[in-house]
Amino acid sequence: MKLALTIAGSDSGGGAGIQADIKTFSAHGVFGMSVITSVTAQNTRGVIGIEDISPEMVSLQMQAVFEDLYPDAVKIGMVSSGGIIGAIADGLKKYGPRKVVLDPVMISKGGSYLLKPEAMNALKDKLIPLSLVVTPNLMEAEALTGMVIKTPEDMREAARKIIGLGAKSVVVKGGHLTGDALDVFYDGHKFYEITSERVNTRNTHGTGCTFSSAIAANLALGYDLIESVKRAKDYITGAIKNSLDIGHGVGPTNHFWRWDNEN
Numbered sequence: 001m002k003l004a005l006t007i008a009g010s011d012s013g014g015g016a017g018i019q020a021d022i023k024t025f026s027a028h029g030v031f032g033m034s035v036i037t038s039v040t041a042q043n044t045r046g047v048i049g050i051e052d053i054s055p056e057m058v059s060l061q062m063q064a065v066f067e068d069l070y071p072d073a074v075k076i077g078m079v080s081s082g083g084i085i086g087a088i089a090d091g092l093k094k095y096g097p098r099k100v101v102l103d104p105v106m107i108s109k110g111g112s113y114l115l116k117p118e119a120m121n122a123l124k125d126k127l128i129p130l131s132l133v134v135t136p137n138l139m140e141a142e143a144l145t146g147m148v149i150k151t152p153e154d155m156r157e158a159a160r161k162i163i164g165l166g167a168k169s170v171v172v173k174g175g176h177l178t179g180d181a182l183d184v185f186y187d188g189h190k191f192y193e194i195t196s197e198r199v200n201t202r203n204t205h206g207t208g209c210t211f212s213s214a215i216a217a218n219l220a221l222g223y224d225l226i227e228s229v230k231r232a233k234d235y236i237t238g239a240i241k242n243s244l245d246i247g248h249g250v251g252p253t254n255h256f257w258r259w260d261n262e263n
C-alpha cells in the first residue's frame with residue numbers, strides 16, 4: 001500500500017481541503033493521512049469561520065506521521081499563517097520527503113483569506129524551495145510574480161518566474177481563463193501544455209485541492225512527475241464533468257464517478 005499525506009485545512013462542507021484530498025487519495029487506492037493546519041466552517045456557499053491549529057500541534061502531527069508511517073508523497077494546501085508555515089518548513093527539512101506538491105492556496109472562491117496576506121513572503125521563501133511542484137491558479141501565480149496573466153504566453157512567463165523563486169517545477173492552472181482548460185507545466189527545461197475541454201458548470205468547489213492531491217497520489221504510486229500531472233488532469237476533468245449539484249452554492253468535485261460509471 002502506498003501512503004500519501006495532506007497538510008491542509010479542514011472544510012466542514014467536505015468539498016475542498018483535507019476532505020477533498022483524502023477522497024482523492026482513496027479514489028487512487030492510496031492510503032491517506034492528514035496534518036490539519038486550520039479548521040474552516042465552510043459549505044458550498046462560502047467560509048463563515050476560520051480557526052488555526054497552533055504551530056506546535058502542526059509539528060506534532062508531522063512527527064506522528066513521519067516517525068511511524070512515512071508518506072510516499074506529500075501535498076500541502078491551506079497553510080494560513082507564518083507560524084504554521086515555519087512549522088511545516090522545519091518538519092519538511094527534518095524528515096526530508098522528496099515528492100512534495102505545494103498548492104499555494106490564498107483566497108477562497110468567496111473571497112476569504114486562507115493565507116494571511118502577511119504570510120505570503122513566508123510561503124515564497126520557506127515552502128516553494130522545498131517543493132517538487134507548485135500548482136498556482138492564475139490569481140495565485142499573479143500574486144507570486146507581480147504579473148498580470150491573460151494569455152498562455154503570460155502563463156509561461158509566470159512559470160519561469162516561479163522557477164526563479166526556487167521551485168523545481170510548476171503547473172500554472174488556467175481554470176479561470178476562457179476557452180479550453182489549459183494548464184502550463186514547466187520543469188525549468190521544457191514547457192508542456194496540458195489541455196482539456198472546458199466543462200460548463202458552476203460546481204467547481206475543490207478543483208485545485210483535487211488536482212494537487214491527484215498529482216501527489218500518482219507520485220506516491222510511482223509515476224514520474226509529468227505522467228503524474230497528466231493523470232491528475234484526466235482525474236480532475238472527470239471529477240468536474242461529474243461534479244455534484246449539492247448544497248445551495250458552488251457544488252464540489254465528484255470522486256466516485258469512475259465507481260458510479262462501473263456500477
Ligand SMILES: Nc1ncnc2c1ncn2[C@@H]1O[C@H](COP(=O)(O)OP(=O)(O)O)[C@@H](O)[C@H]1O
Nearest residue numbers: 137173174175176181197198199207208211236
Ligand atoms: N470548468 C472547467 N472545466 C475543465 N477543467 C477545469 C475547469 N475549471 C478548472 N479546471 C481545471 O481544474 C484544475 C484546477 O484549476 P483551477 O480551478 O484554476 O484551480 P483553483 O481551484 O486553485 O482555482 C486545473 O487543471 C484546471 O484546468
Ligand SMILES: Cc1ncc(COP(=O)(O)O)c(N)n1
Nearest residue numbers: 009016017205206207208209
Ligand atoms: C480548507 C480549504 N482549503 C482550500 C480551499 C480552496 O479550494 P479550491 O480547491 O476550490 O480552490 C478551500 N476552499 N478550503
